[in-house]
């Protein structure tokens with residue numbers, strides 16, 4: 001049908017490997033995207049949440065590289081993920097169209113949560129596939145990362161509760 005390049009997905013395992021490579025691209029872009037979000041957030045708690053998740057994300061990059069090496073004959077590379085590029089661009093758009101302060105912060109939280117939900121969906125699929133493939137250490141590692149993403153998302157919900165009210169009050 002011509003929608004897929006012929007080389008990448010030959011089997012369920014190669015589909016799984018591809019997913020890990022997408023995730024590596026996603027996390028690498030998030031490390032950079034968070035740099036900008038840290039710089040443009042005003043709320044102290046939000047800045048700290050972005051900073052600690054950036055450190056966590058750097059660790060996720062390292063773990064993903066190890067997982068990819070194991071299923072890809074030592075060959076560690078990523079695969080361009082256009083969705084995360086668009087999500088990060090939407091955050092940059094909020095920054096360019098707002099002043100620093102609580103309204104911008106509310107927009108940045110929403111963007112960060114969209115990113116978290118995209119990651120949660122992507123890691124959820126990868127973990128399920130690793131389970132079917134019998135890759136138990138991968139299941140364990142991916143579950144740990146999934147828990148980190150869920151925790152980050154939960155923290156953003158908590159911050160949003162307060163920050164949205166502040167944004168409304170002006």
Ligand SMILES: [Fe+2]
Pocket residue numbers: 027030057060119149
């Ligand atoms: Fe992540």
